[in-house]
Each structure stands twice: as C-alpha cells, then as structure tokens.
Amino acid sequence: AQKITQTQPGMFVQEKEAVTLDCTYDTSDQSYGLFWYKQPSSGEMIFLIYQGSYDEQNATEGRYSLNFQKARKSANLVISASQLGDSAMYFCAMRDNTGGFKTIFGAGTRLFVKA
Amino acid sequence: EAQVTQNPRYLITVTGKKLTVTCSQNMNHEYMSWYRQDPGLGLRQIYYSMNVEVTDKGDVPEGYKVSRKEKRNFPLILESPSPNQTSLYFCASSLIASSTDTQYFGPGTRLTVL
Numbered sequence: 001a002q003k004i005t006q007t008q009p010g011m012f013v014q015e016k017e018a019v020t021l022d023c024t025y026d027t028s029d030q031s032y033g034l035f036w037y038k039q040p041s042s043g044e045m046i047f048l049i050y051q052g053s054y055d056e057q058n059a060t061e062g063r064y065s066l067n068f069q070k071a072r073k074s075a076n077l078v079i080s081a082s083q084l085g086d087s088a089m090y091f092c093a094m095r096d097n098t099g100g101f102k103t104i105f106g107a108g109t110r111l112f113v114k115a
Numbered sequence: 116e117a118q119v120t121q122n123p124r125y126l127i128t129v130t131g132k133k134l135t136v137t138c139s140q141n142m143n144h145e146y147m148s149w150y151r152q153d154p155g156l157g158l159r160q161i162y163y164s165m166n167v168e169v170t171d172k173g174d175v176p177e178g179y180k181v182s183r184k185e186k187r188n189f190p191l192i193l194e195s196p197s198p199n200q201t202s203l204y205f206c207a208s209s210l211i212a213s214s215t216d217t218q219y220f221g222p223g224t225r226l227t228v229l
Binding site: 043047 | 148160163173205218220221
C-alpha cells in the first residue's frame, strides 16, 4: 500500500545552518515520483523539488536537495543555509500508478528557523 | 505566468446553500484534481480528471460534484454543504496523468460552513 511517513512533527534550526527533514515511503510500483512541498502560514502549497524513482542522481534545486536512498525507501529533504523565510510546514509526497495518479502526502514537518 | 487559480479564496456559507469553487489553469494540463486538507487527516483527494469529460472519484467524494467541460477549468460543486465540509480546499494540475509528473497547486480556498 502507498504510504508516506514523516516522523518529525517539528524541527528547529539556526539561521544559516543546514537541516534535514526525514521522509520514508512505501509503494509496490517500480515507477513513482517523490516530491517535497512547502506550506507557509498563508496556506498555499509550493512545489520545491522532485525525484523520479529511476533517477540515479539526487535532485537539487538551489538550496534544496533530496537525499534519495532507494533501497531504504527514503527521500530526505536537505535545506542548506536556512533562512527565516524557510519557517513553514514541509510535506513529503509521492505519486505512483495507483489510485488515479493521486499525490499522497505525509503528515508534514513544521520547521522553525531561529535568528 | 503559469499558474493554477482558485476562486473564491475565502468563503463562509450556511448549511444547504449550494456553492461552486472555481479552478482554472493556464498550462494546458490534462490532469486536474481536488484535495481537501484537514488537521490530523492531512490532504485527501476528492475527485480527479484525466482529461476533458473524464472524471473519477478520489478518496472522499461524498457531498461533492465536479465537471470538466473545458481543459482549463475544473470546478468543485457542493450541492448542499454541511459543516463537516469546512476545510481548506486545493485544486492541482499536472501536464499528464503520470506517476513522475509534478502536480502544481492553486492557492487554496478556505471554506467555512455554518
């Protein structure tokens, strides 16, 4: 069954430091996509980064990188040089070939960046 | 600018008064879907559409209707809203129905049903 697990309800990080948000997933499909979204307090859902199941290189987008370990079924998000504006809720998500190609989401991790 | 738009952004209504939340995308995406987000329950898919005139139920379709008459629009209809439909609603779209295609979300609609 499809499942996304985020075990960190909340995280604190000092401004300018790096932080890793954990995510594990479960699917029986060979082809799937892993995504991270950011939800600030204003409520919108902002796409950050994508990793395909067949991609051998870890994805990077600016200060965001995805640490993809396929055998362990993990897809951790690394944010480098944290900024105050990074304070938000972060969701790990997955899309596979079941359930009408819906995107399923983890419970989220709330990140607090301290000045 | 490529985007998904939703209207209204905020709505307070009363039980039983029919309402429609509009969703439009300007990216020529084939796949569109609706989600609701509730505390403790996360995001759940309500309905999805793989293309014009093709719609199907998601995980929580009860109390909702959708239509897809044009590629760019995918309205969500609540025929007789009830308080348990108070939620944050998101419309999302992707280029195609594929496991490796990113869904882009609209800004959300906060609905309160009294």
